[in-house]
Amino acid sequence: MSVTAFDTHRFIQTLRRANLSEEQAEAIAEAFREAIGEEIVTKDDLRAEIESAKGDLIKWIAGLLLAQAVLVSALVKLL
Template identity: 55%
Template sequence: MATAITFDTRQFISTLRSAGVEEKQAEAFSNAFANAQNESELATKSDIRNLETKTDAFRAEIKAEIGANEQ
């Protein structure tokens, strides 16, 4: 499950403009960053906990199988 991150394009452009970046370039950087952000998928804390739970369960199954095969 991906999570949305708020991105303030106006603030981003303003920050770049304050640093001396031309307006057209600042807008292009802002658009490129926003597009890249929209294409990425980030795991939430819940996603990670879910994966940890599944990993722990799988690990327990493997240990049980190994134990059964050793007897």
């Protein structure tokens, strides 16, 4: 996962220049800092998960095809 640097002081100054009160600016900065502090998924993370899911899906399909072939062979021998 990637880490994002966040300058809280600069963010608060920007909000203050937009005529927000000190309390509002600090509250927004805190909420924003908490939001970006959570796990952020990057495109590379998503690609890795998709590749993993593709591999799992291929294994399932191959297993089902093999099971189907065995079942058909067994039924042909019975008839």
